[in-house]
Amino acid sequence: MKNRISKIENDVQDRNSPAWKKLCEYVDKVAIENGDEFSPVEELGRELFSQIHTLPETISKLKNVKKIRLYGSNLKRIPPEIGDMESLEDFDPYTSYDLHWFPYEILNCKKLKSSRVSTRALYGNYKHRMGFPRLNHNPVRYFGDTINCSVCKKAITYHETNQLWISLKVGTDILPLLTNLCSKECEDKLPNPSENYVQFPHKGGSDLKQPLDEDELFEIEMKKHEKSEKLNQEK
Structure with a gap:
């Protein structure tokens, strides 16, 4: 298991940059036109889009968007407001290697039925089990002074929130998801994690025990095979 723990970055975006302002204008444009596709790289161009590290909270207005194209982005996070995109069917942030969680x-x-995510970049993915950052030492902060509970939607301060990781299926991928919870009751309402992932919501950290990764399982199978071959030769 690879316990590589990356530091959670906050304040990832320069919100005064021309790139950010153009992105916000593009969100408004898609919302006004009731567009069904959101592809910021086509609107901003590769140079400006490379300066974007999160999406505006105003994506909540994109009620008719069915597909998000974020291929090859430098995004570091997606805001919770993506949950308001009620028509979203296809989510494509492939080769966005700084997106470790959602x-x-x-x-x-x-x-949402289809997704294309670079799974090797994800915390806890079965291929190599990248370590989850410890949330009680390095909590995630979104833009603004309050956050809504991920379960009941109650507005709470960051001092009140309990942040936990949980791995669940989204579209066609199993993703590490960040929850912001206002109470133990809301924590108890979380679904069961996906099979072959940590089987409870957790805070992360280097001491978190994850299932074996792809390479470790292969190594175990090879040792079993070698042992079986040796026994057959001795008969």
């Missing part, structure tokens, strides 16, 4: 609220996109 907001729990993406589960609110009930029509």
